[in-house]
Amino acid sequence: MTCFYCGAPDTHFQETERLFGLKHCAMHKAAAIRDCKAYLHTSKAVTMKDAFAHPIVGQLMTLVKELVGFPVLRSSGVYQDGWTLNTNHFAYNTNLVCTDEWMIPVINLKEDTIKHIPISSFKMTHPEFTETIDAAVFCLIDGIYTREYEEVQSLLEMPEEYPEISGIETIEFQGGTARIFVIPQAKEEEEENPS
Numbered sequence: 001m002t003c004f005y006c007g008a009p010d011t012h013f014q015e016t017e018r019l020f021g022l023k024h025c026a027m028h029k030a031a032a033i034r035d036c037k038a039y040l041h042t043s044k045a046v047t048m049k050d051a052f053a054h055p056i057v058g059q060l061m062t063l064v065k066e067l068v069g070f071p072v073l074r075s076s077g078v079y080q081d082g083w084t085l086n087t088n089h090f091a092y093n094t095n096l097v098c099t100d101e102w103m104i105p106v107i108n109l110k111e112d113t114i115k116h117i118p119i120s121s122f123k124m125t126h127p128e129f130t131e132t133i134d135a136a137v138f139c140l141i142d143g144i145y146t147r148e149y150e151e152v153q154s155l156l157e158m159p160e161e162y163p164e165i166s167g168i169e170t171i172e173f174q175g176g177t178a179r180i181f182v183i184p185q186a187k188e189e190e191e192e193n194p195s
Contacts, residue, residue: 003028016040016047017093038152041145044098048087048105051096054144060136061085063129064104064122071125072106072117079125082108102140 002009003025014032015021016039024032040046052058064070064085071079086094086105092114094105103116119137123130143149169182 005031016043016045017095034148034151037145037148040095041143041149046096046140046144048094048096050144054139056139057096057136057144060119060129060132061104063126063132067126070122072108072115073121073124080108082110084109086114096140098140102137 001011002023004022005028006025008025008027010023010025012025012029012032013021013023014029014036016036021036022032037050040050046054046057048061052061065087068084069082070084071081072083074080083106086092086107088094092105096102096104096119097116102119104119105114105116107114119133119140122133167182167184168179170177170179172178
């Protein structure tokens with residue numbers, strides 16, 4: 001229950017999905033937001049909040065949200081009516097996710113059934129959305145958290161700076177740079193083995 005970055009006691013958190021994310025203090029809020037978005041980029045997921053806030057993906061999400069009772073293709077091969085966008089379910093992840101393709105969470109309230117369906121499936125039932133779907137999927141494939149991901153990667157690539165401490169030497173080991181502590185020789189050993 002402490003800040004991920006400095007250990008300070010605090011109750012703030014940044015979620016990537018329900019009950020999963022980073023705890024942070026006020027000073028590290030921006031870092032937590034950045035790191036959670038970089039994680040979402042890596043795991044190919046987008047929070048519902050960020051999907052609606054995005055200028056292009058948000059257009060599609062608004063169109064889908066306005067559809068109440070839309071049909072969804074079931075594994076039986078039959079289209080079933082009564083589905084709606086699942087924007088806020090307590091027990092299940094409501095992120096957009098990419099497995100083989102980008103998918104959105106939907107719920108059938110009559111059956112209390114929850115699943116993710118391909119965004120592209122709306123082209124079959126709502127062909128008027130095709131242009132909006134293509135634009136949104138392009139943005140999702142490109143990555144709406146790319147900036148945060150690249151920022152974290154650049155931080156990881158920065159060389160670490162170490163304070164100068166006597167007895168520490170830098171060496172090349174197995175293709176990388178390492179620092180080792182060199183034990184100073186005692187004066188008696190130096191007198192016994194004059195050079």
